[in-house]
Amino acid sequence: MTIPAQALRHEYLRHNKKFPHVWCPGCGNGIVMGALLRAISSLKMDKDEVVLASGIGCSGRMPTYLDFNTLHTTHGRALTFATGVKLVNPELNVVAIMGDGDATAIGGNHFIHAARRNLNLTAIIINNSIYGMTGGQYSPTTPFGSKTTTSVYGHIEQAFSIAELAVTAGASFVARATVYHADLIDRLIKQAITKQGFAVVEVISNCHVQYGRRNKLGGAVEMMTRFKEQSITVSQAAKMSPEELEERTTIGVLADREIPISTEEYKKVRTRAREMKEKV
Amino acid sequence: MYDQGKQRLLLQGNEAIVQGALAAGCRFFAGYPITPASEIAEQLSVELPAVGGTFIQMEDEIAGMGAIIGASLAGVKSMTATSGPGFSLIQENLGFACVAEVPCVIVNVMRGGPSTGLPTCPAQGDVQMARWGTHGDHPIVVLSVSTVMDSFTITVKAFNIAEKYRVPVILLSDEIVAHTRECVELPDIGEVKVMDRIRPSVPPDWYKPYEGDARGVPPMASFGDGYRHHVTGLIHDEMGFPTQNPREVESFHKRLARKITRGFPDVQMTRGYFLDDAEIFVIAYGAVARSALRAVQDAREIGIKVGLMQLITLFPFPRRTITPLLKQCRSVLVPEMNLGQISREVQRVNEGFCTVVKHNRVDGKFITPREIYSHLIKI
Numbered sequence: 001m002t003i004p005a006q007a008l009r010h011e012y013l014r015h016n017k018k019f020p021h022v023w024c025p026g027c028g029n030g031i032v033m034g035a036l037l038r039a040i041s042s043l044k045m046d047k048d049e050v051v052l053a054s055g056i057g058c059s060g061r062m063p064t065y066l067d068f069n070t071l072h073t074t075h076g077r078a079l080t081f082a083t084g085v086k087l088v089n090p091e092l093n094v095v096a097i098m099g100d101g102d103a104t105a106i107g108g109n110h111f112i113h114a115a116r117r118n119l120n121l122t123a124i125i126i127n128n129s130i131y132g133m134t135g136g137q138y139s140p141t142t143p144f145g146s147k148t149t150t151s152v153y154g155h156i157e158q159a160f161s162i163a164e165l166a167v168t169a170g171a172s173f174v175a176r177a178t179v180y181h182a183d184l185i186d187r188l189i190k191q192a193i194t195k196q197g198f199a200v201v202e203v204i205s206n207c208h209v210q211y212g213r214r215n216k217l218g219g220a221v222e223m224m225t226r227f228k229e230q231s232i233t234v235s236q237a238a239k240m241s242p243e244e245l246e247e248r249t250t251i252g253v254l255a256d257r258e259i260p261i262s263t264e265e266y267k268k269v270r271t272r273a274r275e276m277k278e279k280v
Numbered sequence: 281m282y283d284q285g286k287q288r289l290l291l292q293g294n295e296a297i298v299q300g301a302l303a304a305g306c307r308f309f310a311g312y313p314i315t316p317a318s319e320i321a322e323q324l325s326v327e328l329p330a331v332g333g334t335f336i337q338m339e340d341e342i343a344g345m346g347a348i349i350g351a352s353l354a355g356v357k358s359m360t361a362t363s364g365p366g367f368s369l370i371q372e373n374l375g376f377a378c379v380a381e382v383p384c385v386i387v388n389v390m391r392g393g394p395s396t397g398l399p400t401c402p403a404q405g406d407v408q409m410a411r412w413g414t415h416g417d418h419p420i421v422v423l424s425v426s427t428v429m430d431s432f433t434i435t436v437k438a439f440n441i442a443e444k445y446r447v448p449v450i451l452l453s454d455e456i457v458a459h460t461r462e463c464v465e466l467p468d469i470g471e472v473k474v475m476d477r478i479r480p481s482v483p484p485d486w487y488k489p490y491e492g493d494a495r496g497v498p499p500m501a502s503f504g505d506g507y508r509h510h511v512t513g514l515i516h517d518e519m520g521f522p523t524q525n526p527r528e529v530e531s532f533h534k535r536l537a538r539k540i541t542r543g544f545p546d547v548q549m550t551r552g553y554f555l556d557d558a559e560i561f562v563i564a565y566g567a568v569a570r571s572a573l574r575a576v577q578d579a580r581e582i583g584i585k586v587g588l589m590q591l592i593t594l595f596p597f598p599r600r601t602i603t604p605l606l607k608q609c610r611s612v613l614v615p616e617m618n619l620g621q622i623s624r625e626v627q628r629v630n631e632g633f634c635t636v637v638k639h640n641r642v643d644g645k646f647i648t649p650r651e652i653y654s655h656l657i658k659i
Contacts, residue, residue, distance in 0.1 A: 014510075017521055048506045053350075064510060064521065069503040071353065072512035073346065074376050080343040084350025084358070085503055087334045088308055092354070092504050110346075113339040266334065273329035 003041050005034075012037045012047075014067050022061050022133075026220030028179035028205030032126050033062050035185035035203075036095070043190060051094045053082045055102035057133045058207075059126045062097050076107025079114040079123065086119050090263045093122075093193060100127040101139040104160050108140070115169035118198045120263045124189065125162055125200065128207035136210030147214045163202045167255045172197025174255040178204040178227035181251060191253070197261045204249055287466045293431040293457040294319035294361075296464060297387055298327060300435025301359055303472045306385070307333035308358035310347035312340050312366055315400045316455045317389040320361035341366035345373035348384045352377075353511060355502030357439055361387035364397060364406055367413070374448055375414035376513045378536070381490070381498065383442035383449075383477055385435070390454040390566075392644050401644030402455035404566055407621040410450045411595045417533060419540040421445070421547055422595040424452045426569040428462035434549075434592060440475040441547055445539055446497050452594065454617070456567035456646060480507055490532075491518040496539035540596060549592035550601045554580060558587030560611045560659055563602070563626055565591040568615050568647050575652035586656050594622065599629045606634040611659045615639040615647050635659070 023029050040050060050068040054060040056075035063070035069092070073081045078096040086094045103111045103125045114121065130148060131137040138148040140160045147154060163176040173195040175188040185203055192199035206212060206223035217223050227249065234252040237245060291299070297320055301309075309324040311317075325335040334351070338344045341362050348358035362370060367388045377384055392398025393405045406413075410422040423438055425431045431453060438449040480487050480499040489509040490498050501507030514522040515529050523529060540547065554576060555561060564572035569590040576588045589605060591598060606612065606626075612634050614623035623638045630636055637659055641647050 016519060047508060049504060051503050064512070067508055069508050070510045071350070071503075072510070072514065073349075074372055074513055077342065077346045077373060080338065080346025080373075081350035081353075083336070083338075083343070084308065084310060084347035084352075085354045086350075087336060087347070088351045088354035088356045089502075089504050109339050110343055113343070266329070270329040270332060273326065277330045 003038060008034070008037050008041060011041065012067055013065055017065055019065070021065055023058060024209045026206070026208060027058070028128065028203070029058055029062065029126060031179045031182055032124065032185060032203050032205065033065070035182060035189055036124065037066070038186045039189040039193060043193060045093055049092050051082070051085050051092050052097060053078045053085070053094065054097045055099070055107060057099040057102050057131065059097055059099040059102065076102050076105070076110060078102070079107065079110045079121070082121055083114065083119060086121055086263060087266070090120065095122040095124065095193065097124045097126070100125065100129065100141040100162065101131045104140045104162055104165065112165065112169040115166050115171040115198050115200065117262050118170060118172055118259050120196055120261050121198055122192045123198070123200045124192075125202045126205045127162055127202055128205040128211060129159075130207045130211040132207045132210045136214065146211070148211070163200065163254050166200040166202075170259065171200050171255065172257060172259050172261070173199035173253070175200070175253045176202045176204070176249070177251050178231055178249060179206060180224045180227040181231065184251065188253070195256070197259055285468050288463060289466060290461055290463050291428050292319065292459055292461045293425065293428050293453055294389065294459070295323060296428045296431035297361070297435045297451070297453065298323045299466060300432040301385070301439065302327060302331065303432070303469055303474070304357065304436040304439035305474055305476070306357045306359050306439060307331065308348060308351035308356045309360065310336045310338050310351070310358070311344040311360045311362060312338055314363045314366045316391055316458050317361045317363045317387065319458070320387060341369035342372060345370040345386070349373060349377050349380070349382045352382045352384050353503055355505070357383070357443070359385040359387065361389065363389050363391045364393040365395070367406055367409065371413040375416060375418065377448035378414065378418040378420065379513055379515065380511050381446040381536075383446050385438045385442055385449050385451060387451045387453060389458045390452060398644045400455055402567060402617060402646055403642070403644070404454060404568070404617040404621070405642070406452065407594060407618065410452060419447070419537050420450065420595055421447055421540065421593070422450045422452060423549070423592055424565040424594055425457055426566055426590065427457065428460060429464045430592075431457060432464065432466060436472055436474070437549070440473070443475045443477045444497070445543055445547070446477065446500060447540070452566065454566050484508070488518045489520045490516055492535050492539065495542060496535045544596060544600065547593060548596060548598040548601065550598050551590040551592065553588040553590070555587035555589065555605060557585055558605070558609055559585040560613070560656065561587040561589055561605055561609050562613045562615065562652065562656070563589050563591065563622065564615055565594060565622065568617060571647050571649045572615060572652050574649035575656060578649065578653050579656040582657075584656055591622070597625045597629070602626065603629055606630050609634055611635040611637055613637045613639060613652065613655050613659060615652050617641050617647060
């Protein structure tokens with residue numbers, strides 16, 4: 001069922017927020033925001049029970065525009081604040097929205113530990129391979145050889161693969177899409193929100209202004225076309241050699257598994273603690 | 281948590297902080313292990329789940345501070361405890377708690393610094409850092425404890441101030457108070473005066489999350505209460521939305537400062553001893569205040585007219601209490617386990633009335649009563 005965009009806007013955008021937003025024309029952030037709203041709408045979630053936390057950067061501004069309980073934290077720390085909120089009120093649906101530098105550089109430690117800890121949280125990471133807001137410096141996901149404002153001679157470091165990092169760190173659910181695959185993002189975010197446990201959705205996005213331009217990748221349309229051409233499904237990837245997988249982006253669900261959820265386990269801790277106290 | 285009714289207990293300072301926090305209604309702790317603060321985390325990991333609260337050990341102190349802010353926004357009184365190196369890490373999110381007006385308590389059990397410093401020798405080297413550690417202009421409340429009983433009562437007070445004024449409160453203990461065991465009589469839980477944040481009384485549509493009441497303190501809704509609102513580390517308007525409008529920015533800063541300034545009589549706590557006829561006096565805080573009291577008593581016995589002004593509140597610096605004493609006395613001695621972090625505040629407010637004498641130790645050793653006494657018989 002498709003939801004009319006206008007109805008979605010009226011329901012979820014803050015009418016009292018002073019628009020316009022900060023994102024550049026053609027930015028992938030809006031596509032992810034639309035997907036998030038469609039997912040929340042189709043799950044019929046109560047707005048009062050949604051907490052949207054973000055860090056710093058272009059993605060960090062998303063909660064400002066949306067009519068939920070919204071929390072715009074410090075750089076890289078969205079998951080730490082989200083952890084506090086979720087532990088205190090497990091009934092709330094807590095979604096953290098982050099960028100690549102936000103989640104895997106300054107917030108890298110929090111990200112892997114949140115995945116390991118496996119609270120019932122959703123993490124959406126918009127990966128555009130660059131620090132956009134600060135002017136186009138290289139991030140942990142900037143490809144080798146790329147030109148950025150801090151690697152004008154070509155980037156000499158290897159890039160993180162965020163989704164694989166989340167799988168290794170122990171997240172219950174890990175998926176990846178690109179901003180070309182908007183319908184897929186809707187579905188993956190829905191799955192992530194309904195999944196019990198720490199769920200990660202990485203969305204490969206375009207920053208044509210800071211990244212595409214310096215690396216001669218064209219504008220938003222050209223970059224999205226490239227995402228379409230590069231993407232392969234998990235089942236296609238399974239049949240390919242490591243050499244063939246280079247320059248490819250695997251999209252779909254990378255991990256979906258049942259792991260004890262620490263929010264649930266802590267309820268048992270409370271019971272044990274009360275029993276111990278009663279014995280004394 | 282100790283049971284109903286008065287209890288005589290043999291506790292160390294860190295344990296008394298735990299009891300104080302529980303009595304004040306703290307139900308969430310997040311932190312990271314560090315000596316000499318770890319007993320607070322260890323004991324709360326036992327106590328909190330038994331009272332329906334939550335303990336979590338995070339990946340670092342940055343995360344601990346983030347988590348207690350999240351917990352407070354979700355409606356629960358929260359705290360973290362650390363020592364110098366961890367206190368450095370919490371500064372980033374401490375600034376967030378200041379700007380977003382999130383009540384919470386940060387305990388710093390001071391040890392010798394800077395950096396890894398002198399684990400685990402006592403020091404008072406984090407006093408100015410507690411005041412100015414996070415960047416930007418901000419009011420902050422910094423309290424200190426000198427005994428195990430203080431560790432209970434001042435912890436309760438720290439939570440009450442945090443809730444009443446919607447501010448983070450820093451509680452400075454030190455290695456000596458933290459690990460000294462004393463027999464204390466804790467009050468009946470029902471008799472402990474506990475304050476809670478003011479909740480909004482208007483319907484959600486009317487709610488302005490950052491509009492101060494008459495005291496300058498905005499009523500605080502919790503996430504999930506139906507008062508959907510925005511919380512940000514950016515300077516914001518009354519609706520909580522980012523602003524760069526100079527008028528809104530200035531009024532935001534001024535309200536933050538004003539709510540504490542108006543609370544001075546409540547927030548600024550001191551204890552005076554033998555001050556009525558004093559010609560000289562000592563200003564001391566933390567464990568050093570214990571040595572100072574003994575030295576003052578000994579000096580009184582040989583007829584020296586000396587008093588003690590013990591600071592419980594270090595910041596906002598209790599100028600109104602101290603200025604009359606600086607006018608009354610000819611000299612003031614400020615003994616500290618640092619190179620002069622409160623004595624510079626005393627000099628700042630002195631305006632030339634009084635001679636300020638410093639006594640400083642940074643060798644990891646405690647300032648003894650005799651050291652203070654030997655100054656008192658000379659000045």
